[in-house]
Amino acid sequence: GDKVKQSPSALSLQEGTNSALRCNFSIAATTVQWFLQNPRGSLINLFYLVPGTKENGRLKSTFNSKESYSTLHIRDAQLEDSGTYFCAAEAGNMGYKLTFGTGTSLLVDP
Amino acid sequence: ETAVFQTPNYHVTQVGNEVSFNCKQTLGHDTMYWYKQDSKKLLKIMFSYNNKQLIVNETVPRRFSPQSSDKAHLNLRIKSVEPEDSAVYLCASAKIGTTEVFFGKGTRLTVV
Numbered sequence: 001g002d003k004v005k006q007s008p009s010a011l012s013l014q015e016g017t018n019s020a021l022r023c024n025f026s027i028a029a030t031t032v033q034w035f036l037q038n039p040r041g042s043l044i045n046l047f048y049l050v051p052g053t054k055e056n057g058r059l060k061s062t063f064n065s066k067e068s069y070s071t072l073h074i075r076d077a078q079l080e081d082s083g084t085y086f087c088a089a090e091a092g093n094m095g096y097k098l099t100f101g102t103g104t105s106l107l108v109d110p
Numbered sequence: 111e112t113a114v115f116q117t118p119n120y121h122v123t124q125v126g127n128e129v130s131f132n133c134k135q136t137l138g139h140d141t142m143y144w145y146k147q148d149s150k151k152l153l154k155i156m157f158s159y160n161n162k163q164l165i166v167n168e169t170v171p172r173r174f175s176p177q178s179s180d181k182a183h184l185n186l187r188i189k190s191v192e193p194e195d196s197a198v199y200l201c202a203s204a205k206i207g208t209t210e211v212f213f214g215k216g217t218r219l220t221v222v
Binding site: 031033035037040041042043045048084086088090097098100102103 | 143150151152153154155158166168198200208209210211212213215216218
């Protein structure tokens with residue numbers, strides 16, 4: 001968890017609002033993945049990033065390798081966005097393994 | 111359907127027993143992983159296999175042993191389980207040369 005720090009650890013949003021989650025890396029991350037773990041425990045792939053930005057519907061993610069961070073923006077939050085969001089980073093010399101952050105627990109209220 | 115499939119979904123066992131979890135991926139990937147998620151939701155890698163060969167073996171107790179019959183299967187055996195082994199065990203796979211991993215739904219182990 002120390003190599004990948006996520007913030008905030010928990011977040012409560014009203015439906016329809018926007019927010020941003022962040023990961024800071026103390027490893028030389030080369031790729032980043034974002035996942036949503038739903039209440040049933042399944043890890044859903046959201047984004048796989050090399051340095052740059054990707055967008056998918058109401059979600060947008062940026063990975064800045066020079067400044068060692070990644071962000072996940074949620075626009076117009078919906079109830080089904082509730083769950084735990086994880087970022088995970090891979091550093092090129094770590095044998096194809098991901099180092100996970102500690103997660104952001106998101107609750108979207110009506 | 112192409113995905114990562116794990117069995118069983120849940121398993122409850124007593125301290126000292128042996129358990130075995132199965133994982134199969136139909137994504138055509140060459141690399142498979144076992145991750146452990148503890149009660150605080152921390153996810154840590156345990157093992158990584160590339161085309162049936164072990165390439166990553168994190169510091170896990172020796173009672174844990176991965177078993178791979180082919181690149182689509184990676185099982186996990188735990189000899190003599192202990193209470194701290196209670197966790198969710200997640201299997202994942204990725205294409206060779208990439209770390210874009212896809213996870214199974216996990217096996218929740220409870221040791222009583």
